[in-house]
Amino acid sequence: MKIPILFYIMLFIECLIAVWVLFRWKHSTVQLRLLILLLVVAPVIAIADLWMALYGIRNLWVTHISTLIEYVLILSMCYLWKPKIIDKRILMIGILAFIVLWIVSKFTFETLYRSDIYTSAIAKILEIIAAALLLFDVLGDSDVVVKTDARVWVSSGIIIYSAGTLFLFALQNMMLDNSPDLIKTLWPINWILSIVFTFLLARGVWCRAIP
Amino acid sequence: MSGNSLDLLWAVCAATAVLLFLSISIIAVVIYSKRKEIAAKARQLEELTRSEQKYRSLFENSLAGIVKFSLETWEVLDSNKEMKQIFGCASEQELARCFSALPPRSIQDIQQSLLSSDLIQEYEIRTIRLDGKELWILFSAKMIGEEHFAHGVVVDITERKVSQEKILEQAMLLDEAQDAIMVTDYQGRLTFWNNGAELIYGWQRKQAVGFFIKDLIFDASHSKEYDLAMEDLIQFGEWNGEQYHLNRDEKELLIQSRWKKVESASTNKKIILIVNIDITEKKRQEIQILRAQRMESIALLTGGIAHDLQNVLAPVSMSVSLLREKLTDAPSMKVLDAVEESARSGLDLIRNIVTYGHGIPGERAKIELSDLLESILTIVRQSLPDTIGIEKLTEGRKYTVLGDANQLKQVFLNIVVNARDAMPNGGMMTIGIDQVTIDENCLDQYPEAQTGKYYQVNIHDNGSGIPEDRIERVFEPFFTTKTNGNGTGLGLSIALGIVKSHSGFITVDSVVEQGTEFKIYLPVLEL
Numbered sequence: 001m002k003i004p005i006l007f008y009i010m011l012f013i014e015c016l017i018a019v020w021v022l023f024r025w026k027h028s029t030v031q032l033r034l035l036i037l038l039l040v041v042a043p044v045i046a047i048a049d050l051w052m053a054l055y056g057i058r059n060l061w062v063t064h065i066s067t068l069i070e071y072v073l074i075l076s077m078c079y080l081w082k083p084k085i086i087d088k089r090i091l092m093i094g095i096l097a098f099i100v101l102w103i104v105s106k107f108t109f110e111t112l113y114r115s116d117i118y119t120s121a122i123a124k125i126l127e128i129i130a131a132a133l134l135l136f137d138v139l140g141d142s143d144v145v146v147k148t149d150a151r152v153w154v155s156s157g158i159i160i161y162s163a164g165t166l167f168l169f170a171l172q173n174m175m176l177d178n179s180p181d182l183i184k185t186l187w188p189i190n191w192i193l194s195i196v197f198t199f200l201l202a203r204g205v206w207c208r209a210i211p
Numbered sequence: 212m213s214g215n216s217l218d219l220l221w222a223v224c225a226a227t228a229v230l231l232f233l234s235i236s237i238i239a240v241v242i243y244s245k246r247k248e249i250a251a252k253a254r255q256l257e258e259l260t261r262s263e264q265k266y267r268s269l270f271e272n273s274l275a276g277i278v279k280f281s282l283e284t285w286e287v288l289d290s291n292k293e294m295k296q297i298f299g300c301a302s303e304q305e306l307a308r309c310f311s312a313l314p315p316r317s318i319q320d321i322q323q324s325l326l327s328s329d330l331i332q333e334y335e336i337r338t339i340r341l342d343g344k345e346l347w348i349l350f351s352a353k354m355i356g357e358e359h360f361a362h363g364v365v366v367d368i369t370e371r372k373v374s375q376e377k378i379l380e381q382a383m384l385l386d387e388a389q390d391a392i393m394v395t396d397y398q399g400r401l402t403f404w405n406n407g408a409e410l411i412y413g414w415q416r417k418q419a420v421g422f423f424i425k426d427l428i429f430d431a432s433h434s435k436e437y438d439l440a441m442e443d444l445i446q447f448g449e450w451n452g453e454q455y456h457l458n459r460d461e462k463e464l465l466i467q468s469r470w471k472k473v474e475s476a477s478t479n480k481k482i483i484l485i486v487n488i489d490i491t492e493k494k495r496q497e498i499q500i501l502r503a504q505r506m507e508s509i510a511l512l513t514g515g516i517a518h519d520l521q522n523v524l525a526p527v528s529m530s531v532s533l534l535r536e537k538l539t540d541a542p543s544m545k546v547l548d549a550v551e552e553s554a555r556s557g558l559d560l561i562r563n564i565v566t567y568g569h570g571i572p573g574e575r576a577k578i579e580l581s582d583l584l585e586s587i588l589t590i591v592r593q594s595l596p597d598t599i600g601i602e603k604l605t606e607g608r609k610y611t612v613l614g615d616a617n618q619l620k621q622v623f624l625n626i627v628v629n630a631r632d633a634m635p636n637g638g639m640m641t642i643g644i645d646q647v648t649i650d651e652n653c654l655d656q657y658p659e660a661q662t663g664k665y666y667q668v669n670i671h672d673n674g675s676g677i678p679e680d681r682i683e684r685v686f687e688p689f690f691t692t693k694t695n696g697n698g699t700g701l702g703l704s705i706a707l708g709i710v711k712s713h714s715g716f717i718t719v720d721s722v723v724e725q726g727t728e729f730k731i732y733l734p735v736l737e738l
Contacts, residue, residue, distance in 0.1 A: 128234070135241050146245050156238045163234035167226040175223070179216040186223055 010191040014043035017202045024205055032205055034077045039201055041069055061112040068102050071123040074158055078130040081151055094126055121170040124162040131158035150204040157200030164193040276365035282322055283359045285311060297367045299340040313338050325361055329354040347372040391487040399423050411489045413459030428456040440470055448472045465491045499658055502683050513688050517561040528554040580610040580644055580666055587623050598637025610644050610666045612733045618709045625702035626670050626729050633674030641671040659716040664735040673726035682721055
């Protein structure tokens with residue numbers, strides 16, 4: 001099985017950044033620790049995906065779990081950053097509802113043997129909404145300095161990555177049914193956006209160091 | 212790839228591109244607007260910082276003390292350098308101590324005023340500095356936006372207060388002075404009028420201040436004295452002298468006045484300081500003393516001359532008796548009669564002079580003055596023309612004195628006759644008796660008197676009066692205001708001699724064309 005070089009580049013960058021952000025764990029806030037977790041989980045899942053693919057083990061379920069983990073981490077981060085109780089409650093409901101939906105989907109319309117087109121699409125839409133709201137919070141916060149605020153980088157990364165990969169994940173079954181080469185042609189978009197996403201999140205972690 | 216696959220590829224790519232474009236655009240817009248806002252905010256902050264620096268500089272370098280304090284806890288939150296300097300403090304802690312040491316009553320007033328009207332202005336507080344020295348401050352404060360906090364402005368007025376107290380003290384001293392102290396501007400408008408001036412002139416301070424001194428106390432006939440004094444003052448810077456002023460009752464006062472030009476140090480304004488002493492009474496006493504001394508000298512002189520003349524005339528009188536025995540013819544007897552008559556007249560005249568000089572001892576007996584005056588008036592009425600009326604004002608009581616009735620009769624007769632002569636065209640003569648008490652205070656007015664009770668016999672006429680320049684001399688022997696030959700000039704001097712020998716005294720007041728009043732004072736006989 002031939003793995004494109006772009007995947008390795010992405011994996012290398014993600015690993016490098018995961019190692020670097022782990023050093024910042026001790027001095028980070030809870031929100032940033034969730035961000036660090038997200039940055040660490042991403043290469044772990046990628047490596048697991050790669051290893052299982054190389055050894056011919058079914059790895060679709062890993063993608064399902066990674067969707068859930070990413071969703072929970074991102075919305076939890078937003079939950080912690082949101083100052084208003086009502087926003088927090090909505091986000092909490094969003095997290096719990098998605099978990100329920102995810103569990104239900106695995107036993108009904110979206111088993112682990114097929115791509116998670118529905119849950120991942122819903123997850124990405126909800127992530128975009130949560131990140132956009134976070135970004136507007138930043139806009140309303142008069143004390144924010146854009147460059148030094150982690151929320152700006154994190155929410156930008158989430159919006160760009162989720163918006164850029166929404167159709168890719170939502171239509172992957174259709175593409176697989178139509179032509180498997182289509183996936184191979186389009187999937188590098190996911191890796192490129194993953195690299196961008198990783199850099200933007202890492203920049204968010206870097207903000208911690210700036211007073 | 213089939214045609215469907217290609218379509219799907221393009222569809223996914225296009226949708227992804229659109230979504231990416233939208234999301235990146237949104238992010239860009241958000242970041243751009245945020246940056247713009249931040250830039251605007253930074254500018255505002257910069258302006259605010261500059262403004263704050265400016266006000267901080269004003270706050271720190273203000274010549275007044277500025278303090279931010281809590282109204283509830285009376286705690287100092289911020290203060291400037293001057294504030295600490297006013298209280299003599301080096302640190303905020305020391306200032307807080309001094310600030311808490313303000314009088315509780317003042318703190319309460321400030322708190323109440325700030326709570327009710329958000330403002331307190333120029334409230335004077337007497338307190339102490341850190342070193343224990345007295346401190347007077349002028350405190351103004353205003354509530355600021357924050358709840359129960361206020362900004363106070365403090366001005367040190369200790370020096371001003373001390374000066375004010377000194378000025379008040381000096382003003383009180385000026386008011387204590389018996390002399391009239393007044394201040395005028397260069398136009399002569401009164402700006403200060405002390406209690407002494409009120410007493411001397413009768414005008415209250417509020418009635419006098421603002422008026423021209425020339426109009427207030429100078430009579431029209433003496434206004435030239437004011438002009439001359441002003442000329443001297445302008446030329447030499449000061450003036451001293453005597454002036455005639457008028458008091459509120461238009462009574463003429465003789466004033467010893469001292470004028471001095473003073474330049475006000477604070478305003479560079481030129482003012483005139485005037486110190487006036489009322490010497491009317493003093494002058495009158497001086498005149499009385501001088502008169503008494505002159506009378507004394509004249510009495511001494513005339514007494515000596517009279518004694519010598521008596522010695523000269525005594526042999527003449529005695530020789531006449533001897534010559535009558537030798538010269539018995541009619542012509543000689545006629546000559547001797549003439550000589551004897553002349554000698555007797557001369558001796559009578561001498562006796563009168565001696566009476567003036569030393570008084571006549573005579574016999575002393577109880578005399579009812581009322582009866583005595585009645586007997587005199589009986590005689591006088593017969594000799595008075597119809598044009599002169601006599602009114603006797605007595606209370607129908609007894610006025611007993613110890614004296615010689617004949618001598619006192621002569622006194623009253625002399626004065627009554629003088630009164631008659633002063634009214635050639637008729638008039639009214641009033642005779643009355645009063646009882647008066649001469650005490651220590653009156654001795655200045657009547658230097659010849661002694662303390663005690665006196666009967667005062669007033670003989671008043673509304674005749675021609677005696678000119679002021681002559682009134683002092685009426686008791687001098689041989690001085691008369693009557694035309695030549697109508698008087699000897701001894702009547703009043705003899706009257707004075709007799710009254711003096713009765714331990715009494717005589718005063719006279721006269722106004723030309725209005726009349727004359729003689730007052731004969733005789734000691735009351737205490738029964």
